Amino acid sequence: MIHARGLTKTYTLKKTSVDAVRGVDLDVEPGQLVAFLGPNGAGKSTCLRMLTGLLPPTSGTARVAGHDVTTEAAAVRARIGYIGQKGGAGEAFRIGDELVTQGRCYGMTRRAARSRAEELLTVVGLDGMFARKPSTLSGGQRRRLDIALGLMNRPPLLFLDEPSTGLDPASRADIWSHILRLRADHGTTLFLTTHYLEEADAMAERVVVIDQGRIIADGTARRLKADLAGDRLTVTLHDPADVPRAAEIAAGLPGAAGLASDGPRLTLRVAAADRALPEFVRALDAAGLKIDTAESSRPTLDDVFLALTGRTIQDEEA
Amino acid sequence: MTFLRDTATIFSREFAPVWRDPLSLVFTMAQPLLFLYLFGPLLENGTDTPGPAWQWFVPGILIMMCLSGPLMAGYFLLLDLIGGSMERLLVTPVSRTALLVGRTLKEFVVLLAQAVLIIGLAVPLGLDPHVPGVLTGLTLLVVFGIGLGGLSFVLAIVSAPGGELFYGVTQVVMFPLLLLSGVLLPVENGPGWLQVAAAVNPVTYVVEAERALFAGRFLDAPVLWGAAAAVVTALLGLHLARRRMARGL
Known part of the structure; x- marks a missing residue:
């Protein structure tokens, strides 16, 4: 057309x-x-x-x-x-x-x-x-x-x-x-x-x-x-000292990328958060690491734009 | 054929509001009516004008309308450009030329109706119109109006979407053109520099031509000059408008 x-x-x-x-x-x-x-x-x-x-x-x-x-x-x-x-x-x-x-x-x-x-x-x-x-x-x-x-x-x-x-x-x-x-x-x-x-x-x-x-x-x-922004997982560890070990486990998840930590919080991007989150929680549990919170979030098109250009669409309009 | 149909389409679009509310025709001619009744009598008994006062003054009022009518055509176009309706029409297969010609035609019809009304109202006041001369004069008025309409369209297009340029230019240009054409009082009584300024103003020649025609003096030199000024304005206005339309809006 x-x-x-x-x-x-x-x-x-x-x-x-x-x-x-x-x-x-x-x-x-x-x-x-x-x-x-x-x-x-x-x-x-x-x-x-x-x-x-x-x-x-x-x-x-x-x-x-x-x-x-x-x-x-x-x-x-x-x-x-x-x-x-x-x-x-x-x-x-x-x-x-x-x-x-x-x-x-x-x-x-x-x-x-x-x-x-x-x-x-x-x-x-x-x-x-x-x-x-x-x-x-x-x-x-x-x-x-x-x-x-x-x-x-x-x-x-x-x-x-x-x-x-x-x-x-x-x-x-x-x-x-x-x-x-x-x-x-x-x-x-x-x-x-x-x-x-x-x-x-x-x-x-x-x-x-x-x-x-x-x-x-x-x-x-x-x-x-999925291709450009990926889903996001965020966990809060009970003991901040466990963050490096948790990060090692996270790196083994399918499609894991963009690992970042902030105090006891660890965030990363994965291919499919709905499958990765239970798997991640079980693996942390098996390693004896205690977590307080775990959440997954799906990206928005704004995340896509951010991933592509390093800017958000709203930035541009401001 | 398509061009004629498209022109008719645009003409009927533009004319519909006037048709549905003919009184608006009278409201938009408030200014010339005021000049006719409140300024004309001041000339009537004076010795300011060469020849009979009404014979001299009424052609001037018509020129005044001829200047403001096409200006309104540009103004309406500007409104359509600022809103989205011009863009909407440009996406249809309608002829681009017809978009302007249809609008111009509507202004003619309005201008002619108002001119006839003014002449009709001036007769009881003392105007003694020479009928073939008046008809020729109205034709000249229409030709001049086409050109002014074209110029005003171009001005509207280059002023969009803000519009300030349009208001600015029309304010700055219109009044000097009017005052320097000897519409209200004869420029012959003015200082030399003013007479020079009047001599380069095309409106002056059209006014002089209208006066000669209203008196039935077809063979006067001013008729030739006025006709030339009107035709040149028409050709220039049409040419610029077409060229601007071809560049896209």
């Missing part, structure tokens, strides 16, 4: 050139839900704008929905939907009129656009609001209107730029239920950017991490976490 090769964007800002995107290769198969993750300024939005034909790439090529974004822009545009970061509906217009305009931009007749608009307003739970203006809607309702605008042309591929940013938790969950339903009902390929790590973790089957204009990791959230 998306095939990008060597996609690059260089801006010139005040006579210095800024490499926003440096050689991105990306393949997305039909029906996938891909979360594009990275700190602000990493090149997420620039990539999205190039893939949707909003911005001409400096170099490289991209085929989106079967057509080249540069040479066959019109064919690409007809086949994709895009939900930007900012609200898509103009403030001066009735929301139904905006939906009809959107449909007519895709070449629908006024009548077809009108019936599609009514249909979509019902789908996103805004039925009866055809004649309202965007200013009378709540934040969550506006976002649902944006989704409706992005779906007018029944796109097989939908881009979403930070779809849930700035919404309260209930509205976020609601937006997600709409997004996931799209996929279940129509097999829509979804490509979205987010900086809510837990969302990418929970919803996307594939996570692509971008930093400083380059893709630095690509895989399922589970895989990335």
Whole structure:
């Protein structure tokens, strides 16, 4: 559905050139839900704008929905939907009129656009609001209107730029239920950017991490976490003097790495904490070492980002 | 064909709010109406103007509207650029040129409606319009408006997303252009430097042309100069706007 090769964007800002995107290769198969993750300024939005034909790439090529974004822009545009970061509906217009305009931009007749608009307003739970203006809607309702605008042309591929940013938790969950339903009902390929790590973790089957204009990791959230961050075990020994012996035992666990101690506390990374923890506790017990606490924790995507770049995503945004 | 359909789509989008609330048309022309009723009578009995006062003043009011109308077109575009609706439309296959032409057309229709209203209101006050001249004058107004609209679109695009540049430039440029065009009072009565400044202001020529046309003097030199100024402005505005659109937003 998306095939990008060597996609690059260089801006010139005040006579210095800024490499926003440096050689991105990306393949997305039909029906996938891909979360594009990275700190602000990493090149997420620039990539999205190039893939949707909003911005001409400096170099490289991209085929989106079967057509080249540069040479066959019109064919690409007809086949994709895009939900930007900012609200898509103009403030001066009735929301139904905006939906009809959107449909007519895709070449629908006024009548077809009108019936599609009514249909979509019902789908996103805004039925009866055809004649309202965007200013009378709540934040969550506006976002649902944006989704409706992005779906007018029944796109097989939908881009979403930070779809849930700035919404309260209930509205976020609601937006997600709409997004996931799209996929279940129509097999829509979804490509979205987010900086809510837990969302990418929970919803996307594939996570692509971008930093400083380059893709630095690509895989399922589970895989990335296992490969790049690993699970974490922490035990507190009753006697701090036992720490070196406990560390020897820990080193023998499958996939053990990153051993560190702090007073009576010993931490390490392992491949699968659920299996390693009981084994570790039994081995310590067999060696006659007494422990007070033992816990395992699963890594977050933030740990993945930290492992990859040495920085946390939140650091970047601060 | 697609271009015409797209232009119609954008025109009807932009025009719908006016259509649904025609009174807004009158509210947005508050300034020219105030000038017509509160400033025009001051000229009526004076000897400030060459020729009959209303004949001289009404074309000026139309130019005033012609300057502020396209400015509003840029302002509305800026709002759509600051919000996400322009971006949303740009992702659709709609023609990029149609996005601007459709908007410009809407400003024309509004400008023409307001111009006709002003002329209609000025007749009882003492305006004696030469009908073919007025029609030609309105055409000239529209051509000039296209160019100003194009320039105002470019300004809106380069000002987004902040918008400060747009407000700044329009404040700094609009009033001098207006005052130096002899819209309100004849510049011939002013000092020499002011007359020089007026002579390099394209708006001056359009105003002079409108005055000649309203009096039915088709063959006057100012008509030619004014038409040239309007056409050059239109070509320049359209060219810059198209070029800026091609670079992507």
